[in-house]
Amino acid sequence: MSYDIDLINPADSSHRYEVGNYTSNVSQMWSHAFQQSGAESELLSDLDGKLGKEAAPELAKALGHMAQHPEQYEPMEPSNGWGDYEGALVFMVRFLQQCRYHPDFKVQMNY
Numbered sequence: 011m012s013y014d015i016d017l018i019n020p021a022d023s024s025h026r027y028e029v030g031n032y033t034s035n036v037s038q039m040w041s042h043a044f045q046q047s048g049a050e051s052e053l054l055s056d057l058d059g060k061l062g063k064e065a066a067p068e069l070a071k072a073l074g075h076m077a078q079h080p081e082q083y084e085p086m087e088p089s090n091g092w093g094d095y096e097g098a099l100v101f102m103v104r105f106l107q108q109c110r111y112h113p114d115f116k117v118q119m120n121y
Contacts (some may be wrong), residue, residue, distance in 0.1 A: 011033075011034045011121060012031045012032055012033045012034055012065040012118070012121075013031060013032055013033075013037075013054065013055075013102060013119060013121065014030075014031040014120040014121070015028075015029040015030065015036055015105060015116045015117065015118070015119050015120075016028050016029060016117075016120075017029060017108055017109065017112045017115035017116065017117060018115055018116050018118050019114075019115050019116075020061075020114070020115070020116050022106065024034075024086075025090055026115070026118075027108055027111075029105050029116065030101065030104060031060045031109050032093065032097060032098065033088075033092045034121070035088040035090065035093040035098075036086070036087075036088065036093040036094070036095075036097070036098040037053075037054065037082045038086050039076070039086045039095065039098050040053070040054040040085070040098065040102070041053050041054070042082065042086065043055070043064055043072035043073070043075045043083075043102075044068070044071075045070045046075050046082075047071035047072045047074060047075035048071060048081075049067075049068045049071040049072050050068060050096065051068045051072075054072075055058070055119060056068075057069070057117050057119070058117055058118065058119040059116060059117060059118075060111035060116070060117050061113065061114060061115065061116055061117070062108070062110065062111075062112045062113045062114065062115050062116075062117065063109070063113035063114065064105060065105075065109045065111040065117050066110050066113070069102060069105055069106040069109060070106055072076040072102065073096045073099070073102045073103065073106055074096070076095075076099055076102065077099065080095060083095045083098070083099075
């Protein structure tokens with residue numbers, strides 16, 4: 011299973027930007043990042059339905075914690091090899107960038 015994330019124009023749902031997808035095997039890392047960073051959201055999935063401009067500050071906090079504390083995240087890498095700290099971090103960077111580029115688009119997550 012994976013997180014498949016798009017940003018969708020609320021006025022025209024055919025106008026969308028695909029952020030991409032990444033394995034849910036790293037969801038523990040993302041949850042830890044949101045909870046440790048002081049973000050209002052506790053899970054990546056809490057951003058579903060928010061506008062990019064609402065999601066971006068939450069992502070920035072979580073991403074900042076992940077980037078500054080790799081020693082907390084690397085031990086969470088899944089033993090099956092599906093996903094890792096670096097990949098989870100890169101996905102968060104891409105998600106944040108696209109929320110900033112599309113502040114009025116709505117986050118849509120498909121699991």
